[in-house]
Amino acid sequence: MHPKEQRFKYRENIENGTTSGVCDGYLQANMISLPAKYAFEFLLFCHRNPKPCPVVDVLEAGQVVPRIADADIRTDLPKYRIYKNGDLERETYDLKDVWEDEFVTFLLGCSFTFEKALIEAGISLLHQEMKKVVPMYQTSISCEDAGSFKGEMVVSMRAIKKEELEETILITSKFPHAHGAPVHIGDPAEIGIQDFEQPDYGEFTPFNEDERIPVFWACGVTPQYVGLNAKPEIMITHAPGHMLITDQKE
Amino acid sequence: MHPKEQRFKYRENIENGTTSGVCDGYLQANMISLPAKYAFEFLLFCHRNPKPCPVVDVLEAGQVVPRIADADIRTDLPKYRIYKNGDLERETYDLKDVWEDEFVTFLLGCSFTFEKALIEAGISLLHQEMKKVVPMYQTSISCEDAGSFKGEMVVSMRAIKKEELEETILITSKFPHAHGAPVHIGDPAEIGIQDFEQPDYGEFTPFNEDERIPVFWACGVTPQYVGLNAKPEIMITHAPGHMLITDQKE
Numbered sequence: 001m002h003p004k005e006q007r008f009k010y011r012e013n014i015e016n017g018t019t020s021g022v023c024d025g026y027l028q029a030n031m032i033s034l035p036a037k038y039a040f041e042f043l044l045f046c047h048r049n050p051k052p053c054p055v056v057d058v059l060e061a062g063q064v065v066p067r068i069a070d071a072d073i074r075t076d077l078p079k080y081r082i083y084k085n086g087d088l089e090r091e092t093y094d095l096k097d098v099w100e101d102e103f104v105t106f107l108l109g110c111s112f113t114f115e116k117a118l119i120e121a122g123i124s125l126l127h128q129e130m131k132k133v134v135p136m137y138q139t140s141i142s143c144e145d146a147g148s149f150k151g152e153m154v155v156s157m158r159a160i161k162k163e164e165l166e167e168t169i170l171i172t173s174k175f176p177h178a179h180g181a182p183v184h185i186g187d188p189a190e191i192g193i194q195d196f197e198q199p200d201y202g203e204f205t206p207f208n209e210d211e212r213i214p215v216f217w218a219c220g221v222t223p224q225y226v227g228l229n230a231k232p233e234i235m236i237t238h239a240p241g242h243m244l245i246t247d248q249k250e
Numbered sequence: 251m252h253p254k255e256q257r258f259k260y261r262e263n264i265e266n267g268t269t270s271g272v273c274d275g276y277l278q279a280n281m282i283s284l285p286a287k288y289a290f291e292f293l294l295f296c297h298r299n300p301k302p303c304p305v306v307d308v309l310e311a312g313q314v315v316p317r318i319a320d321a322d323i324r325t326d327l328p329k330y331r332i333y334k335n336g337d338l339e340r341e342t343y344d345l346k347d348v349w350e351d352e353f354v355t356f357l358l359g360c361s362f363t364f365e366k367a368l369i370e371a372g373i374s375l376l377h378q379e380m381k382k383v384v385p386m387y388q389t390s391i392s393c394e395d396a397g398s399f400k401g402e403m404v405v406s407m408r409a410i411k412k413e414e415l416e417e418t419i420l421i422t423s424k425f426p427h428a429h430g431a432p433v434h435i436g437d438p439a440e441i442g443i444q445d446f447e448q449p450d451y452g453e454f455t456p457f458n459e460d461e462r463i464p465v466f467w468a469c470g471v472t473p474q475y476v477g478l479n480a481k482p483e484i485m486i487t488h489a490p491g492h493m494l495i496t497d498q499k500e
Contacts, residue, residue: 036290039290040286040289040290040293040354041310043290043293043294043297044293044308044310047293047297047305047308055297058294058297060291060294060396060397104290146310147310
């Protein structure tokens with residue numbers, strides 16, 4: 001199914017589930033909308049931290065149609081989150097009643113894109129095999145700050161077979177628009193992760209330490225986490241796993 | 251001489267000439283300062299047009315010390331230009347009396363950086379051999395616009411020996427922070443240049459068309475030209491050829 005048809009289902013609330021595995025082969029994007037007064041500092045934060053915040057499109061104040069999808073971002077994602085002053089207020093299927101002309105929207109690449117490439121290369125991804133949400137962790141890695149946007153990087157972890165490690169690094173480094181190469185390999189304590197079996201987001205994937213090594217990538221939760229640290233009056237994002245399916249092939 | 255010592259001379263007005271050939275081996279940068287209300291759209295313009303506008307540093311509102319140089323940008327360039335409402339008002343050696351806390355400053359890479367690499371590879375650059383300012387032209391190549399920032403790309407031209415063309419492309423493509431690979435090779439009319447021997451900026455370098463082919467790169471005049479099109483109340487730039495010498499090695 002072409003993304004436009006799938007997005008129509010979201011627009012009409014015919015479906016509202018996760019976009020994982022939907023319209024395979026098309027780029028999916030994280031979405032963050034903020035009042036225009038935050039736009040410069042947030043774009044600067046993304047510019048300074050391209051691994052966690054790979055910008056694939058920007059919609060200027062009030063714009064609702066991206067360049068990379070013939071879509072309306074207020075309606076065409078399956079589910080959204082609305083945050084007020086840094087706290088989650090509610091989830092919603094439609095943004096038309098909260099939308100303001102001053103909102104600027106950032107669309108960022110996500111790791112679904114490189115996961116597909118890894119699978120196609122025959123690399124084993126435990127969280128997919130176990131049907132779990134990939135584990136994600138807060139770390140002690142400071143991002144470069146920009147104005148009121150600052151904080152530590154959130155990472156995703158995939159335990160990779162030792163013999164597949166080199167190819168995994170090579171493949172993911174070809175996707176700078178989807179987080180790129182890993183930021184850390186090996187001991188989680190070295191990046192400040194205290195309880196490895198209790199991820200901050202997602203679900204742990206137990207693995208055999210003789211066979212696999214943990215590999216960590218910058219994760220798209222980072223800009224949300226950093227965004228909320230700044231406590232904007234309002235911030236709107238996609239709900240986790242409920243992304244914008246674009247018209248661009250991966 | 252280390253850049254910090256050279257910048258001290260500019261700060262104290264002991265010297266104020268062109269920075270071409272000065273502190274060889276250190277990155278030099280274009281400077282554009284604008285009131286904060288333009289900052290988001292200008293950063294977005296640079297993000298969308300990385301070849302003419304390769305951002306190497308951004309100073310947030312009121313900041314005067316870059317990350318890439320232990321300098322004060324209000325005093326440490328040899329000469330500046332002040333534009334009001336899109337027109338050149340005056341040149342000056344010091345910005346302290348016009349500086350406002352709301353100014354945001356963008357430092358962009360420049361072609362001095364890749365020229366050095368070409369010379370070191372033994373490639374013949376006519377404008378250097380003839381001691382002329384490199385020729386630059388307005389074109390019909392539209393930049394991607396961002397808010398009020400829009401316009402056509404300005405390019406620089408170097409007539410390269412045919413047998414040196416491939417290496418020239420390879421070398422300059424390694425410098426995305428200094429305009430990167432050429433945007434056009436060959437007939438100037440194809441990019442809307444009407445009077446090839448009368449460049450819009452700089453000086454024409456006559457050449458033998460059997461031996462050399464014109465090669466065009468995105469040029470740092472573009473963001474100034476586009477900036478002025480938007481007619482901001484005030485815009486401050488380095489004076490042509492009078493750059494910020496940074497502490498970063500090329």
